[in-house]
Amino acid sequence: MRLGKSTSNLFRQRTDSTGGRLDVSDFNNVIEVNSEQQWAEVEGMTPYVALSEATLAENAMPAVVPQLKSITIGGAVSGVGIESSSFRYGLPHETVLEMDVLTGDGRVLTCTPSNEFSDLFFGLPNSYGTLGYALRLKTKTIPTRSFVELKHQRIDNPSRYFEVITERCDSDIDFVDGSVFAIDEHYITTGRFVDSAPFTSDYTYLNIYYRSIREKSTDYLSAYDYLWRWDTDWFWCSKNLHMQNPVARILMGRKRLGSITYAKVMRWNFKWNITGTLNRIAGYYPETVIQDIDIPVDNAATFLAFLHREVGITPIWICPIRAYNRSARYPIYPMHPDTTYINFGFWDGVKSREPHPPGYRNKKIEHMTTELGGIKSLYSDSYYSEEQFWRHYNEPVYRALKAKYDPDNRLNDLYNKCVMKQ
Template identity: 55%
Template structure:
């Protein structure tokens, strides 16, 4: 890997991108890239769009000094693959292969190493950001643009676009030993989660299958393995959690264990059925395929109308929320009574000390939080108001002192939204870094779906 050549190529692409920015219509710049993991409906945008597809290269992996330099639209699949060649991985790798580094930093990302390293944006040391007026600048936690550095996570491309990032990487071993631990009640489950987060382990996440079936999965690096399982084709990872107490995976298979079946969401298109798996084949059993199908479904509202024909009203509830550990049992009481669908993904996060500074997604570094991920459609004979269930989630998260990420539908009224996501700091950053309002505002983008 030739760092100097890669940097020179990056600088050249950057100049071309800045030139193309001049051809964008006034506001509402549309980012043109091949994949997206954004799950809210948006008004279609017009104009040519800002083509950032070329910013998908890993510039350098410095395993000795523990960092990698990477272009902003590089997928975690490519970034992790390159890092593993050097015996390291990014400290936090989101579970879906097509999530890009820039998307995860601006849109909040987590994984089973987050109890140790925090959220994805906490792994970033430096960012090159393209502003709406075509200026580029480098932000670090210490330099004159530190407020932009700390305000960038959860800004969803409304303050600028990350074109190059320097991130922390850590050494790996070839295998990960998994231990699945079952609990029958929430109190014991969360107490055990807290205890294990203090132990010397490498990864931990969890899966809840029902009010009396809770699992923690602990992952530990090992140099050797008596066998390894394969969940990239015929076998399904999430089912294995209920079936076995321990398991071994190659490190890359551990990193992408949730991707093959999009956690468990592959079942919504029957991809959990052996015949469909055979038809799709291992190359198409992944989150990129499912996202394309879901997007197509959303565009034409196919499932929605099929439900209506059968007399059902449906609402998609696709959310990830962070709840302080001591309120997690309360959250589950609410969940089992109102949202109900299973499974639920669980992932502990301990924000690092500097997290207090991440102004648009503030979390308390003294607390352990738990992320709950739940993704399905609720069907009922009764017609509820728009976003009924999503609003219930928002209300409960707020009541429990939690945070909700904004990649999916949000229904907050403006005052509440800005109270949570730090209006003063956001508009300070907007006036300093996007005074002509070339980019949309966060509320318009995330709630009004413009």
């Protein structure tokens, strides 16, 4: 059984498209926003763009809003998300207060951190729809103001860069993320809510947000535009679709520039292997490297040096993460609650003139992630052996949840889904 809805932010191609589809696309409504008590109640397939519009109208936002408009709250909770408020509130699943889950065995269960289904409440994150589907969630919100003041600070030395990120995480700032453009060119971007702004920038049409990081030291965006600053150019990945050319942007039109359009084009490209075929004709052997990796901050400079040496993709998106509630444990995506992690996001194709075995660089990345005590999101390609995979993602707990909530395996198995692409 698979989830039937029109958008997706998964970047692994299925090898098997048989099986039924459960049409859940109508579970896309915001039920209630309570800005006094700071929570929102929402259906599982609601995209964050709709949820944040509803909360911003009440001067509030979900505590962590993933950067791509079509990411749904259920997808981010079961598939792990992140944003620049994660240094304070952790990952989106850490701010969920309660959820209704349709389990593989057909029950609809209300799960909270302390009721009889608390194991499912804590086990759903990183289960990718293999235990059940979140139909309704109650999630924490935080107060907003009209604008966000951004400061972009350049730091050349990588070790110093991660030290300063840690210092910023200890400050009273509202948002922290970063961008690495070259081996000696790192930026920290901090954001602070403000009530008024001397000017506001617009990166939804001809101007491109990621370029502004190198050009401006201070900037202002409306709160809404801040949340979606990365969406218009899919961070920087719109360049692969030639969408950073001003003429192409004008022809495309403001409304169509954004991750929803690009994701459709990329899926079409994957399906027909257009880029792969063109590369082969030109004599290149390409490998797609689309990964988000969380590494303890003490090892972040080592991981960054490895990425430059072995992968060579820039820019790289950087985002610090700290546990929101240090006593909570999410066993299928285990992170140490007292450790600051740095998320490295790098998404591109890497070409070489020599052939390599499948997953050549991706496997090196997985190996290095393990060496440095990190953990990897499973939304794109993974190459772990079954034994390696379950060492990272807690097989005993997962098997116990599976036996309790999906004993007939109607919803597939996490390894089969995320690594074998079934």
